[in-house]
Amino acid sequence: xxxxxxxxxxxxxxxxxxxxxxxxxxxxxxxxxxxxxxxxxxxxxxxxxxxxxxxxxxxxxxxxxxxxxxxxxxxxxxxxxxxxxxxxxxxxxxxxxxxxxxxxxxxxxxxxxxxxxxxxxxxxxxxxxxxxxxxxxxxxxx
Numbered sequence: 001x002x003x004x005x006x007x008x009x010x011x012x013x014x015x016x017x018x019x020x021x022x023x024x025x026x027x028x029x030x031x032x033x034x035x036x037x038x039x040x041x042x043x044x045x046x047x048x049x050x051x052x053x054x055x056x057x058x059x060x061x062x063x064x065x066x067x068x069x070x071x072x073x074x075x076x077x078x079x080x081x082x083x084x085x086x087x088x089x090x091x092x093x094x095x096x097x098x099x100x101x102x103x104x105x106x107x108x109x110x111x112x113x114x115x116x117x118x119x120x121x122x123x124x125x126x127x128x129x130x131x132x133x134x135x136x137x138x139x140x141x142x
Contacts, residue, residue: 041079048075067097077107084108 053071060066069092076084085104092100126132 045075045079048078067095067100069095069097069100070103073100073104073107077104078111080108081111082108 049072052074053068056066056068056071060070061068076088080088082105085101085108088104089101092098092104123132
């Protein structure tokens, strides 16, 4: 499989995930609903690239001889997840960084676990402070 094909599939999956719940007809309506999500996603992705690349190029490569491709691991793992890490395994090998796959999968696991733990903590804090409308209502099961 070529790198370009897997990249297109990953991007199409991300696009579908952004808009799966909305029935939209006009292009202006697509941008009105999805524009802020797209802007936030790209801002987070580029920030992760910038931080990862800065750390790798300034600290890890000069001191430890780390492959510069390691700078992209944060974005690949936290934004893309396990599927993106697996899809880019051939790319890591072609760049002479075969351990990048293992590192990316490990970081994706850290991302999921930290998201769950931090999310639960934030949810509990919000519930205790009365910041959640959903959690403040009494639920009955019939």
